[in-house]
Amino acid sequence: MARSADDPGGVRPHSVPVHRRTKTSDRFLDELKDATRVTFVSHVHPDPDALGSMMGLAHLVETCLCKPTRITRDGPIGRAENRALVDTLHVELDSVEMLIWDPGEAVVMVDSQPKTGRHSFPRAIPITAVLDHHETPGDLTGVPFVDIRRNVGATCSIVAKYLMEQDIVPPKAVATALLYGIETETNGYPREASALDDEATIFLYPAADKNKLAKIRNARLPISHFETLLLALQSTFIYDRLIVSWASELPQPDLAAEVCDFLIRFEEVDWAVCAGVHGDNLILSARSALSDANAGELLRSVVGRMGRAGGHDRRAGGCVKLASTAPSAVEEVQAELRRRLLKALKIDECRGQRLVPLRELLQNLQG
Ligand SMILES: [Mn+2]
Structure with missing residues (x-):
């Protein structure tokens, strides 16, 4: 029997599975490939984890699928730091109450789950994908793509992982929002963070604008x-x-x-x-x-x-x-x-x- 060049001869090599493992982000992008546009939604009073996740996924979809995207705001943004994030990073948000839904578009929900009573957009709109890390269960019936990781500190970390998998270094504003999203979700003690949150932080830190991050953290407060x-x-x-x-x-x-x-x-x-x-x-x-x-x-x-x-x-x-x-x-x-x-x-x-x-x-x- 002919031997291949790397046959160790006599010793059976460990069997290595030959099938290519599909990345979660590949499956996510695959679900969106036929959409005319992708709209991102989250929970009421969006927080940095919601905003950063929408921004990160919009960048992923624009880069990999060349499709138009919209990111939305459900209700007002209250906290001074969160408003500073939107202003400092020039985030363009469409108010979810004002949106006209196009039948060909795909809706992706982040940092929340359908029918948890935390959103005001029409319940009849079908949702293509849900990415979340909350323990609160939602109604996921009929949602084609679901990535819920309850052990992860921030939805932004899951999004950063998708960018890592696709070899995309996000632009400064996106990296800053993702990093701040992770920071706000994991800064309590005991830490509610996983190895993925740390991996995402290390990936995002060099790309983020540290001055803008400091400006957001130290947002000026009203009386x-x-x-x-x-x-x-x-x-x-x-x-x-x-x-x-x-x-x-x-x-x-x-x-x-x-x-x-x-x-x-x-x-x-x-x-x-x-x-x-x-x-x-x-x-x-x-x-x-x-x-x-x-x-x-x-x-x-x-x-x-x-x-x-x-x-x-x-x-x-x-x-x-x-x-x-x-x-x-x-x-x-x-x-x-x-x-x-x-x-x-x-x-x-x-x-x-x-x-x-x-x-x-x-x-x-x-x-
Ligand atoms: Mn969150």
């Missing part, structure tokens, strides 16, 4: 930000290892998360929750300093049929529609949520202890 923080701290209560801030009016809904990020650093607690009124909704945010906290699941069970909630292991968000925004009606909803929260965390019903004692608050006012 309403400080007023809200002050009021929130004045109605913050400690129940054993839980701290809850019953913020009153939130000028923008993302402030609930900002209050939580601030409170979870309090050394005497493991859980932080903020609930504040925005329009006719009670916006909820939760954080945990524990590993395996299942915050998304916990908030979902607390909110139950009162509204909707979901998220990650240590971070979660939710929303309860208020029948009335009269203070007594809001207090009633808050009391029910507090009761359920204490029960879920196995904390005995107790009077909350103020973070800032009332006596001090009054003294400061008089001084």
